[in-house]
Each structure stands twice: as C-alpha cells, then as structure tokens.
Amino acid sequence: MAKQIEGVYEKVITVAKSEFLQNGFQRASLRTIATKGGTTTGSIYTRFGDKEGLFLAIVEPFATKLLAMFIEIQENFHNFSRKDQREQMCEYTSHSVDNMIDFMYEHLGECKLLLEGSQGTKFENFTDDFISIEEEYTHKYIETVGCEICENLKFLKDIVHMITTAYFESFFEVIRHNMEKEEAKKYIKVLSNYHLAGFEAVFQCT
Amino acid sequence: MAKQIEGVYEKVITVAKSEFLQNGFQRASLRTIATKGGTTTGSIYTRFGDKEGLFLAIVEPFATKLLAMFIEIQENFHNFSRKDQREQMCEYTSHSVDNMIDFMYEHLGECKLLLEGSQGTKFENFTDDFISIEEEYTHKYIETVGCEICENLKFLKDIVHMITTAYFESFFEVIRHNMEKEEAKKYIKVLSNYHLAGFEAVFQCT
Amino acid sequence: MAKQIEGVYEKVITVAKSEFLQNGFQRASLRTIATKGGTTTGSIYTRFGDKEGLFLAIVEPFATKLLAMFIEIQENFHNFSRKDQREQMCEYTSHSVDNMIDFMYEHLGECKLLLEGSQGTKFENFTDDFISIEEEYTHKYIETVGCEICENLKFLKDIVHMITTAYFESFFEVIRHNMEKEEAKKYIKVLSNYHLAGFEAVFQCT
Amino acid sequence: MAKQIEGVYEKVITVAKSEFLQNGFQRASLRTIATKGGTTTGSIYTRFGDKEGLFLAIVEPFATKLLAMFIEIQENFHNFSRKDQREQMCEYTSHSVDNMIDFMYEHLGECKLLLEGSQGTKFENFTDDFISIEEEYTHKYIETVGCEICENLKFLKDIVHMITTAYFESFFEVIRHNMEKEEAKKYIKVLSNYHLAGFEAVFQCT
DNA sequence: GATGAATGAGCCTTCATTCAT
DNA sequence: TATGAATGAAGGCTCATTCAT
Numbered sequence: 001m002a003k004q005i006e007g008v009y010e011k012v013i014t015v016a017k018s019e020f021l022q023n024g025f026q027r028a029s030l031r032t033i034a035t036k037g038g039t040t041t042g043s044i045y046t047r048f049g050d051k052e053g054l055f056l057a058i059v060e061p062f063a064t065k066l067l068a069m070f071i072e073i074q075e076n077f078h079n080f081s082r083k084d085q086r087e088q089m090c091e092y093t094s095h096s097v098d099n100m101i102d103f104m105y106e107h108l109g110e111c112k113l114l115l116e117g118s119q120g121t122k123f124e125n126f127t128d129d130f131i132s133i134e135e136e137y138t139h140k141y142i143e144t145v146g147c148e149i150c151e152n153l154k155f156l157k158d159i160v161h162m163i164t165t166a167y168f169e170s171f172f173e174v175i176r177h178n179m180e181k182e183e184a185k186k187y188i189k190v191l192s193n194y195h196l197a198g199f200e201a202v203f204q205c206t
Numbered sequence: 207m208a209k210q211i212e213g214v215y216e217k218v219i220t221v222a223k224s225e226f227l228q229n230g231f232q233r234a235s236l237r238t239i240a241t242k243g244g245t246t247t248g249s250i251y252t253r254f255g256d257k258e259g260l261f262l263a264i265v266e267p268f269a270t271k272l273l274a275m276f277i278e279i280q281e282n283f284h285n286f287s288r289k290d291q292r293e294q295m296c297e298y299t300s301h302s303v304d305n306m307i308d309f310m311y312e313h314l315g316e317c318k319l320l321l322e323g324s325q326g327t328k329f330e331n332f333t334d335d336f337i338s339i340e341e342e343y344t345h346k347y348i349e350t351v352g353c354e355i356c357e358n359l360k361f362l363k364d365i366v367h368m369i370t371t372a373y374f375e376s377f378f379e380v381i382r383h384n385m386e387k388e389e390a391k392k393y394i395k396v397l398s399n400y401h402l403a404g405f406e407a408v409f410q411c412t
Numbered sequence: 413m414a415k416q417i418e419g420v421y422e423k424v425i426t427v428a429k430s431e432f433l434q435n436g437f438q439r440a441s442l443r444t445i446a447t448k449g450g451t452t453t454g455s456i457y458t459r460f461g462d463k464e465g466l467f468l469a470i471v472e473p474f475a476t477k478l479l480a481m482f483i484e485i486q487e488n489f490h491n492f493s494r495k496d497q498r499e500q501m502c503e504y505t506s507h508s509v510d511n512m513i514d515f516m517y518e519h520l521g522e523c524k525l526l527l528e529g530s531q532g533t534k535f536e537n538f539t540d541d542f543i544s545i546e547e548e549y550t551h552k553y554i555e556t557v558g559c560e561i562c563e564n565l566k567f568l569k570d571i572v573h574m575i576t577t578a579y580f581e582s583f584f585e586v587i588r589h590n591m592e593k594e595e596a597k598k599y600i601k602v603l604s605n606y607h608l609a610g611f612e613a614v615f616q617c618t
Numbered sequence: 619m620a621k622q623i624e625g626v627y628e629k630v631i632t633v634a635k636s637e638f639l640q641n642g643f644q645r646a647s648l649r650t651i652a653t654k655g656g657t658t659t660g661s662i663y664t665r666f667g668d669k670e671g672l673f674l675a676i677v678e679p680f681a682t683k684l685l686a687m688f689i690e691i692q693e694n695f696h697n698f699s700r701k702d703q704r705e706q707m708c709e710y711t712s713h714s715v716d717n718m719i720d721f722m723y724e725h726l727g728e729c730k731l732l733l734e735g736s737q738g739t740k741f742e743n744f745t746d747d748f749i750s751i752e753e754e755y756t757h758k759y760i761e762t763v764g765c766e767i768c769e770n771l772k773f774l775k776d777i778v779h780m781i782t783t784a785y786f787e788s789f790f791e792v793i794r795h796n797m798e799k800e801e802a803k804k805y806i807k808v809l810s811n812y813h814l815a816g817f818e819a820v821f822q823c824t
Numbered sequence: 825g826a827t828g829a830a831t832g833a834g835c836c837t838t839c840a841t842t843c844a845t
Numbered sequence: 846t847a848t849g850a851a852t853g854a855a856g857g858c859t860c861a862t863t864c865a866t
Contacts (some may be wrong), residue, residue, distance in 0.1 A: 026232065030840065040848050041841080047846090051840065055265070119230075130350050155392070158385065162376045163400055169375030170368045179364065186361070187368050194369055194404035202396055203401030236857065249830050257857065364863075436737075438644065442861065452827050453862080459825090463861065531642075531737070567804070570797065574788045574805050577813055581782045591776065600802030602777050602820055603784070609819030610812035648836065659837080661851050669836070831863075838856075845848080 012037035012044065017058050017109050025055055026120040052121050055113075062110035063123060069100050070130065074137040082144060093192070098185055101174075105181040115172050127168060134164045147203045159202065167195045218243035220370065223264050223315050231261050232326040258327050261319075268316035269329060275306050276336065280343040288350060300398070304391055308379075311387040321378050333374060340370045353409045365408065373401045424449035424456065429521050431472050437467055438532040464533050467525075474522035475535060481512050484544065486549040494556060505604070510597055512585075517593040527584050539580060546576045559615045571614065579607045630655035630662065635676050635727050643673050644738040670739050673731075680728035681741060688748065690753040700762060712810070712823050716803055719792075723799040733790050745786060752782045765821045777820065785813045 015037040030051050034041045039140040073096040084203065104111045114126050138160050147156075170191055174184035182188045221243040225234045240247045254260040279302040286294065310317045324330050344366050348356065358364055373408050376397055380390035427449040431440045442463050444451045462464040485508040492500065516523045526538050550572050554562065562568055582603055586596035633655040637646045648669050652659045666672040691714040698706065719776050722729045756778050760768065768774055788809055792802035 029838080031838090034849095042843085042848050043846080045841070046848095158383075158389065158393055159396050161383065162397055164224035164257075165379045166372040166376035166397070166400070170372035173368055173371045177364075177367065183361075183364065187364055189371070190365050190408055191368055194372070194408050195406030198400035198402075199230055202400050237855080246831060246833095248832065248860085250828055251858070253832095349850075441859080443859090446828095452728055454827050454864085455825075457862070458827095541642035565807035567801075570795075570801065571806055571808050573795065574809055577791045578784040578788035578809070578812070582784035585780055585783045589776075589779065595773075595776065598773070599776055599780050603780055606781055606784070606820050610814075613815030614808055614812050647834080649834080658854095660839085660853065663837070664850055664852095821853060827864100827866080829864095829866105832860105833860090835859075836857100839854090842852075843848100843850100844848105844851105 009047065012039055012047075012054075013058055016054055017113065020055060020058070020113055020117050021109060021110070024117040024119060030054075041058070055118070055121050056123075059110050059113050059118065059123060062107045063114055063126060066100070066103060066111075067129065069096075069103060071133060073097070073100070073131060078137055090192075094189065097188065097192075101181065101185055104175060105184070108175070111175050115175055127172060128193055131164050131168050131182065134168065135160050138164060141177075142203065163168075163195070163199060163202065166198075167191070215253065218253075218260075219264060222260055223230070223319065226261060226264070226319055226323050227315060230323040230325060231258075236260075261327050262329075265316050265319050265327075265329060267322070268313045269320055269332060272306065272317075272320075273335065273339075275302075275309060277339060279303070279306070280339060283344055284343055296398075300395060303394060303398075307387065307391055307394065310381060311390070313367060314381070317381050321381055333378060337367070337370050337374050340374065341366050344370060348393055361402065369401070369405060369408065372404075373397070421459065424451055424459075424466075425470055428466055429525065430516065432467060432470070432525055432529050433521060436529040437464075437532060442466075467533050468528070468535075471522050471525050471530065471533075471535060474519045475526055475538060478512070478523075479517065479541065479545070481508075481515060483545060485509070485512070486545060490549055490552055502604075506601065509600065509604075513593065513597055513600065516587060517596070520587070523587050527587055539584060543573070543576050543580050546580065547572050550576060554615065575607070575611060578610075579603070627665065627671055630657055630665075630672075631676060634672055635731065638673060638676070638735050640728060642735040642737060643670075647671075673736070673739050674741075677728050677731050677736065677739075680725045681732055681744060682730075684718065684721060684729075685747065685751075687714075687721060689751060691715070691718070692751060696755055696758055702750070708810075712807060715806060715810075719799065719803055719806065722793060726793070729793050731792055745790060747780050749779070749786050752786065753778050756782060759824060760821065781813070781817060781820065784816075785809070 012033065016028075016033045019033050019036070022028070030041050030044060033054070044054055048057055073093070076096075077093065080092075114123055118124050118126060135157075139157075142156070142160075152185055171188060174187055179187065214300055218239065222234075222239045225239050225242070227233070236247050236250060239260070243250075250260060252305055254263055256274065279299065282302075285297065286298075320329055320332050324332060341363075344364075348362075353362075363374075377394060424445065428440075428445045431445050431448070434440070442453050442456060446456055456466055460469055485505065488508075489505065492504075526535055526612070530536050530538060547569075551569075554568070554572075559568075583600060586599055591599065630651065634646075634651045637654070639649050640646075646669075648659050648662060651672070654660055655662075662672060666675055670794075691711065694714075695711065732741055736744060738743050753775075757775075760774070760778075767772075789806060791803055797805065
C-alpha cells in the first residue's frame with residue numbers, strides 16, 4: 001500500500017508541477033491539481049500543509065541545492081589565493097558554472113517554476129537571493145583587490161548591485177528564453193566575458 | 207457637479223494606483239478600489255470598461271510616451287553618421303537617457319506598476335518590448351560596424367538578446383530598487399560603461 | 413430637428429426590435445439598444461418610460477390591431493344567421509383569416525416578438541388571450557347549435573379550451589416555424605379542416 | 619451526518635424546484651435558493667456543478683423517463699400488424715397514455731418545469747423533441763397506410779408538423795392549465811378523438 | 825427633451841481551507 | 846490517513862433605472 005501511496009504522491013507532484021508551470025502559483029487551482037492527480041484536496045492538505053507547501057515540496061529541494069552549489073563556487077573561489085584567483089578563475093569558474101547549468105537543466109521544470117511561477121510564495125524573490133550572495137562575495141573580492149570607488153560605500157554597493165543584477169537576470173534568461181542546454185553554456189561563457197570586461201571597466205582593477 | 211465628478215475620478219485613479227502597486231494587477235480587488243475611492247464598481251465600469259481599462263488609464267499614457275522617447279533616442283542615434291556615432295554617442299545618449307530617467311521618476315508610480323504590477327495586462331511584457339527594440343537597433347548598428355561573429359546568425363541574435371537583457375533588467379532595477387533619481391542617473395552612466403565595455407569585449411569591434 | 417428626432421426614434425425602434433428578437437425581452441439589454449440606436453438610455457426612458465414601454469411601443473399597435481381583426485371576424489360570424497353560418501362559414505372565414513395572415517406577415521417581426529420574445533411583459537400570454545376569445549365565441553356558437561355534452565359545463569369548457577389551444581398553437585406555429593406566407597395560408601386551410609373535423613367528431617353536432 | 623447531508627440535499631432540491639417554478643430557470647437566483655435551502659452557493663456548486671446542473675438534477679431523470687415511455691409507446695404501436703393497429707390502437711394507446719399521464723402527475727413539478735421553466739437550459743425545446751418523435755412515427759405510419767398528399771413531400775411534412783404541434787401543445791396544456799389528473803385523462807381521450815378525426819379528414823385515409 | 829455617469833443590487837462562479845466521517 | 850462536501854468570502858461584471866446637468 002505504501003508504494004501505491006508513493007505513486008499517488010508522485011502523480012500529484014507531477015501534475016502540480018505542470019499546473020504551476022502553466023498558471024503560476026497564484027492562478028493554479030488546488031482542486032484541479034487534486035482531481036488531475038487522482039487525489040483530493042484534503043489529502044494534499046494532510047501531506048503538504050497548504051498550497052504553498054505543495055509548491056515548496058516541488059521547488060525547495062532544487063532551490064536549496066542550487067543555492068548551495070552557488071555558494072560553494074563562491075566560497076571556493078574566495079578561498080583561492082590572489083594568484084590562483086587570477087590564474088584559475090576562468091577555468092575553475094567555467095567548470096563549476098557548467099555543473100550548475102547541468103543541474104538547472106536536469107530540473108528544468110523546477111527551475112522555471114522558481115524563476116517564473118513563484119509569485120506569492122517565499123521564493124518569489126529567488127533571483128534576488130542569488131544576486132545578494134554574488135554581491136556579498138563581490139564585495140569580499142573588491143576588498144581583497146582594492147578599488148578606487150571604494151571610498152563612497154553606498155555608491156559602490158549600488159553599482160555592484162546593478163552590475164550583479166545585470167549579470168544574473170541575463171544568466172537566468174537562458175532558462176526563461178527556453179534555450180538549449182549546450183547553447184546556454186556557450187551563451188553564458190560569452191556573458192561572463194561581457195560581465196568581466198564590464199566589471200573591469202567600471203572598477204578599473206587590473 | 208463636474209468638479210465633484212472630476213474629484214471622484216481622480217480619487218479613484220489615486221486609490222487604484224496604490225492598490226495596484228501594493229498587490230499587483232491580478233490580486234487587486236475592484237471592490238476595494240471602489241470602496242476606498244468612494245464609488246461603486248458599477249461606476250468604475252462605466253468609466254473604464256473593466257479592470258484592465260482602469261489599469262490602462264493609469265499606465266498607458268506613460269508607457270506610450272516612454273516607449274516613444276526610447277524609440278526616438280534609438281532612431282536619432284541610428285541616423286548619425288558613423289563618425290558622429292563615435293564622437294557624440296556618449297554625450298548624446300547620456301543626455302537623452304537622462305531625460306528618460308527624469309520622465310520615469312516624474313511618473314514613478316506608473317513606472318513601477320508597469321515594471322512590477324502589470325502581470326495579467328497587455329503590458330505584462332513591457333520590459334521585453336523595450337529589449338526587443340534595443341535588439342533591433344543593436345543589430346542595425348552591428349550591420350553598420352561589421353563583426354566577426356555575424357557568420358552564425360542564431361548565435362549572434364541570442365548573444366545580443368542576452369546582453370540586452372542584462373542591460374535593461376539592470377537599467378530598470380533603479381526603479382524596482384527604489385533608488386533616488388540623481389543616484390539612478392549616476393548608476394546608469396556607470397552601467398553604460400559596463401555595457402559598452404562588455405559589448406566591445408564580446409564583439410571585438412573597435 | 414423634429415425629423416432628426418423622428419429618425420432617431422425610428423432607429424431605436426428598429427434596433428430594439430432586432431435585439432428583442434435575438435435575445436427575448438428579458439435578456440435584451442437597454443444599453444446595447446441605446447448604443448446601437450445612437451441614443452442614450454436616458455433618452456429611451458423619457459420617450460418610452462421603461463424597458464417594457466419600449467417593447468410595447470414596438471409590439472402593442474400590432475397586437476391591438478391583430479386582436480381587433482380577430483374579434484371582428486368572430487363577431488361577424490357570430491352575427492350570421494344559423495343558415496348563413498353553415499353556408500358561408502368556410503368561404504367567409506377563409507377569406508378573413510387570409511387577411512389576418514397577410515397582416516401578420518406584413519409585421520412579421522412584431523408577430524414573432526409577441527409569440528416568442530414577450531416573456532416578462534404584459535404580452536407574455538398573448539396566445540392565451542387569443543385562445544380565450546376563440547373560446548368565448550365557440551361557447552356562443554355551441555349555445556346556438558346545442559350539443560350533448562353541454563350538461564357538464566366544466567367538462568365542456570375544458571374540452572373547448574383544449575381544442576382551441578390545439579388549433580391556435582398550431583396556427584401560430586407557421587410564424588414560429590418560419591414558413592413562407594403563401595404556404596402558411598395553405599397549411600392553415602388544412603389545419604381548419606383538421607380542426608373542423610375534430611370539432612365535429614367531439615361535439616357530434618351536424 | 620450522512621442523514622443531515624441528505625436532508626440538506628433534499629431541502630435544496632425542494633427549494634430550487636419551487637424557485638425555478640416561480641421564476642423560470644433564468645430569473646431564478648442561485649443565492650436565493652442557497653439561502654432558503656440553508657446552504658451556500660459554494661455548496662450547490664460542489665454538488666451540482668452549476669446552475670443548470672441543479673436544474674437538471676431536478677428535471678433530467680423525469681424527462682428521460684418520460685421520453686422513454688413515449689418512445690416505447692410509439693415503437694410498440696409501430697410494430698403492431700396493420701390489422702392490430704386498427705383494432706387495438708384505441709385501447710392500447712389509451713392505456714399507455716394513461717400511464718404516461720400518471721407519471722407526469724406523479725412528477726407534476728418537474729413536468730411543469732420542463733414545459734414552462736426550462737428556457738436557458740438544454741431542455742428549452744423539450745416539447746419540440748416530443749413533437750419530432752411523434753412526427754417521425756407518423757411518417758412511418760403514413761408510409762404504411764399510403765396517402766394522397768404524399769406526392770408533395772414538403773407539404774406533407776409541414777402538415778404533419780402542424781397537426782402534431784396542435785396535438786401536443788394541447789396535450790401538455792393539461793399540465794400548464796393545472797387540470798386535475800383524472801380530468802386530464804378524460805380530456806386527453808377526447809383530444810385523441812379530435813386528433814384522429816382531424817387526421818383522417820386531412821389525409822382521407824380510412 | 826437629451827444626456828450619460830452614478831447607483832446599488834444583483835448575477836454566476838471560483839477559491840483555499842476546514843473537518844466530520 | 847484519506848475523503849470530499851461544506852464553508853464563506855471574494856471575484857469580476859451587468860443591469861434597469863435615476864437624476865443633475
């Protein structure tokens with residue numbers, strides 16, 4: 001019987017994913033999900049607590065893992081020596097980011113949900129969370145490297161925020177724009193160059 | 207009586223703006239707007255046709271004007287000689303964009319509505335429209351200047367799309383992030399440098 | 413100016429007729445009629461009093477005239493001597509009814525409105541009014557002729573009601589069923605024979 | 619609790635029947651029904667799907683059964699030998715029709731709803747359906763018996779349509795006119811004679 | 825007399841959530 | 846634990862009618 005229930009559970013998840021993708025979190029109807037999934041709303045409530053609980057069951061593991069991967073990349077890079085940062089940055093980063101992209105495309109539905117269908121849930125600002133982390137590590141990096149604008153902290157912070165926003169909105173655009181995985185990787189490599197060049201131009205750090 | 211009616215009309219617009227800003231188009235309730243505005247839903251329907259009509263009454267004039275300003279900037283720049291494009295680009299663009307930013311901050315509410323609260327209306331892809339226009343003119347520019355990647359058209363288009371996305375998502379972030387107008391102008395100038403440097407790095411056109 | 417207004421008046425009538433025909437009295441919308449007719453609801457109210465007033469303006473003259481024609485036929489026939497009733501009935505009635513049918517087809521729209529679209533107005537039982545009159549004269553006729561069933565008055569009345577209903581529902585079916593005028597006349601002649609034969613069979617009066 | 623729920627269910631049906639009878643399907647208000655029935659509109663929607671669903675829950679079983687009874691009568695009669703049709707027609711038909719009338723009076727409310735209050739539902743042409751079936755079998759009968767008018771098919775069809783209309787509109791008039799059951803049976807017997815005599819007069823088939 | 829915005833009650837329908845079974 | 850009917854509030858929208866201009 002446990003297996004059957006597992007089956008129902010999975011069916012509900014599948015159906016819910018597709019409903020949330022189609023309509024977004026808010027417009028999606030729990031009842032529709034229950035019906036299509038072969039269960040009842042009551043059952044979904046006992047299992048998942050509420051509508052957002054169901055959404056999170058789908059999206060949270062992915063989101064957590066993705067964030068963890070991202071933080072690990074940042075952390076590792078941060079712990080490189082300055083010399084290594086220079087020399088291995090491209091290669092290391094490139095490789096790690098490819099891993100992340102692989103992971104995103106392995107969970108494409110969850111990823112789109114997170115980026116496009118999460119309004120009304122605690123993940124509605126997921127991209128911002130990503131951006132915040134990048135900002136944090138960018139500031140650490142700048143501290144290490146030193147930079148001329150640093151005198152005006154607010155200015156610096158805002159600039160970093162804007163540039164990081166530029167980078168990540170575009171980064172996630174490969175998902176939103178339904179690009180193929182291998183192409184996405186190429187585009188993001190180009191995007192990295194764009195970002196790097198832009199970054200250096202702005203901060204004049206060589 | 208005309209004045210009173212004017213008054214009601216304006217009150218409704220004001221209230222609606224604030225409701226839409228707070229909840230977005232979809233979650234906002236016509237009934238709430240009517241009540242807070244001292245009218246009835248019926249009255250809103252006679253005036254504005256329907257819920258989206260009310261939203262558009264607030265947002266459309268601004269959106270139309272903003273798009274027109276943007277297109278004019280692009281068109282003017284496009285009609286410069288290559289030489290002028292080089293020499294005057296920064297100055298001209300900078301000035302025109304400042305005008306646009308002024309206009310956006312003069313209509314801050316409408317602008318935020320357009321960028322953050324328009325899901326469910328015909329403006330839900332407003333940023334994308336902006337991006338499309340920029341892409342179009344970028345392609346015209348690249349045709350003029352020539353570039354090495356042009357051989358692979360799909361690749362070129364996607365790259366331009368990504369970079370443009372980067373630029374504009376970040377551009378509008380000054381609004382979304384509630385930055386002050388004068389600061390916003392500074393940030394966007396920096397962002398322009400970022401974008402320019404990135405663009406040149408990617409397209410290696412000097 | 414009077415003429416212009418006449419024009420508007422007529423336009424409204426025309427439009428209203430078509431709206432009422434399409435949707436019936438209840439579902440038709442005054443506002444739609446006003447708009448399509450190039451006026452305003454207010455104007456319709458000053459002219460016609462209310463929604464039903466507009467309906468009646470279209471339908472009442474026709475209804476009154478039709479009823480009058482019908483009553484005249486009945487009254488004339490009633491005033492024939494018994495001998496004449498026998499001899500001239502067919503010819504006279506046939507001719508008069510043809511006149512009535514002509515009149516109905518000359519005002520086909522009004523007639524359909526009366527028969528099919530008048531629910532919610534004082535004419536919603538128009539056919540019943542017709543039937544009542546016929547019943548009245550049938551009873552007068554039976555009194556003259558004498559008949560065996562007359563002993564049980566209630567029974568007689570109900571039978572007459574049913575037979576009359578049969579006749580007139582079928583009579584008006586030529587309109588409802590969109591038959592051509594000349595065909596309608598033929599059908600109604602046949603229907604008269606049907607009715608006559610049935611009547612005689614029921615009342616065994618020779 | 620099941621009993622209570624049964625109770626609510628039945629209460630709603632009862633109330634709805636009376637509301638629909640009073641106002642017809644279209645004018646009847648779900649809210650009123652819900653309130654008078656001691657429930658909520660939401661509950662009605664879970665049970666019946668929508669307004670028409672509620673109406674059909676009341677009326678459809680009856681309509682289906684009635685139509686079935688009618689078709690069975692027609693079919694049986696159709697399968698009689700010509701000789702039997704003559705000899706047993708009156709008796710057989712009379713008996714079967716009495717059964718049908720019994721059934722109609724057992725479900726008087728549903729029957730009135732069907733005949734008078736179903737505009738806006740899929741049963742709005744119920745009488746026409748009845749008439750169509752009778753027409754069909756009448757044509758079969760005429761084919762068997764042969765008739766002089768048959769040469770002109772359109773004419774024949776229209777005449778049959780009219781006569782059948784006459785018969786059934788009058789037939790159902792016993793319900794609409796609130797006659798008592800036993801009287802209704804008598805009237806309908808008379809009506810049968812009327813129809814038979816009329817039919818023979820028209821088709822001159824002896 | 826014409827106007828048409830305002831009224832305000834009403835419509836059907838949908839929803840996430842609860843809870844007795 | 847699963848069920849699914851009940852809840853009750855809320856949704857957008859339409860309407861005939863009124864009335865100040």
